[in-house]
Structures are given as structure tokens and as C-alpha cells.
Amino acid sequence: MPQQQQSPGLKCPQCGQFIPTTIAELLSAQALRCPYCGLELTINRAESRHAMEILKEVDEASKKLDQASQFKR
Numbered sequence: 001m002p003q004q005q006q007s008p009g010l011k012c013p014q015c016g017q018f019i020p021t022t023i024a025e026l027l028s029a030q031a032l033r034c035p036y037c038g039l040e041l042t043i044n045r046a047e048s049r050h051a052m053e054i055l056k057e058v059d060e061a062s063k064k065l066d067q068a069s070q071f072k073r
């Protein structure tokens with residue numbers, strides 16, 4: 001069955017490719033490197049704190065979803 005996993009990531013400002021990453025990486029890494037063009041993206045957590053909080057909520061929500069799916073009949 002077609003299942004589109006919504007993978008976290010961001011669009012490279014230089015080449016426009018989607019850079020897949022993990023929420024944990026976004027929360028902990030200092031920088032991400034675009035695998036397509038090699039551009040290094042610095043993560044400014046002070047400025048993107050709001051976005052990080054949203055990511056945390058998404059992460060927690062998906063964990064809850066994982067738990068819920070274990071109770072399938």
C-alpha cells in the first residue's frame with residue numbers, strides 16, 4: 001500500500017534539493033551539510049527556537065502515535 005512517510009528535512013537554499021535529516025539531528029547538530037552541493041547550513045537555534053519547539057512536539061506526537069499503533073486489534 002502506498003504510504004508516504006513524512007520525513008523531516010529542509011530545502012537547500014543553494015541547489016533547492018531536499019536534505020533529509022532527523023529531528024534529533026536538527027536538535028543537536030551545529031550544522032547540516034547538503035549531500036547534493038556540499039553547502040553547509042548552520043543551524044541557528046537561538047533564532048529558530050520556535051521551530052525547534054514545534055519539531056519537538058512533532059517528535060513527541062509521532063512517538064505517541066508509535067505507541068498507539070502497538071495497541072492495534
Ligand SMILES: [Zn+2]
Binds near residue numbers: 035038039
Ligand atoms: Zn544543496
